[in-house]
Amino acid sequence: MRRTNKDRSESMRQALIDAGRALFIEKGYADTSTPEIVNRAGVTRGALYHHFEDKKALFRAVVEREAGEVAADIEAAAPAGDYPRQAILEGTKAYFDTMARPGRTRLLLLDGPAVLGTDITRAIDTETSEMTLKHGLQALLSGSDNEDNAEMLAVLLSAAFDRAALAIEMGAERQRCEDAIAALIEGLTD
Structure with a gap:
């Protein structure tokens, strides 16, 4: 063919x-x-x-593909269903798994913002993994006192996930990071 x-x-x-x-x-x-x-x-x-157009445009394509793969890995590990809390916790593990791919933390969390600027990298994140987190939080918080805060909580938790991924990259114990994220999520529904 x-x-x-x-x-x-x-x-x-x-x-x-x-x-x-x-x-x-x-x-x-x-x-x-x-x-x-x-x-x-x-x-x-x-x-x-x-x-x-130039090297920067190629770099942006690399970052967009990486971010898309992160979101796809999270969605595959944490399908939407009847248990939003469990889906978010499974998504947490998947996020740390996918961010462990060599070079990914550097591309998405260090060089991406430095080269493309925070506005562009923020927009890429908003359209990929943060969108997945937002949908999960909306399901988790439906009917709770925090229901109206789901979108802003997604922004804040996304930043916490990124900081945890950087900490893991620098040697922090992954399980402690997962436990801390789980505690944050548990606190949203108390």
Whole structure:
């Protein structure tokens, strides 16, 4: 079966994102050059600029893909159902599992905000894993005194999840972080 131009184009785009991800983790954004990216991807410099305006646009695509994978992993581990509390706790474990992927914490929580700015990284988070958390909190808090606070609580808990992921990356005990997040969630329904 012959590949279409669209298939080849998408394959090239994914090769650039994969190469960019590897180099951004290995060397950091600032120390990664576009010639290194195209060399690693096995494409021409023209192909890079056909798919991405510049290195920053490629970096954004890497961050968006990572954030999407985090959200997908959480949703797969914590499907919506009759037990929102359990789904959020399962989602907590899934978040820490998926953030353990080498380089992910650096890309999403350190370099992402530094390179793209907090407004863009915040928007990406709002559309991905924070959205999943917000839906879980809305289900958990339905009918409670905190029901109207679900959206803001999602913002605050999302920040707590990120700080915990950074702490784990720096050597904190994961179970203690999970227990602390669970205590925060339990406090919302007391």
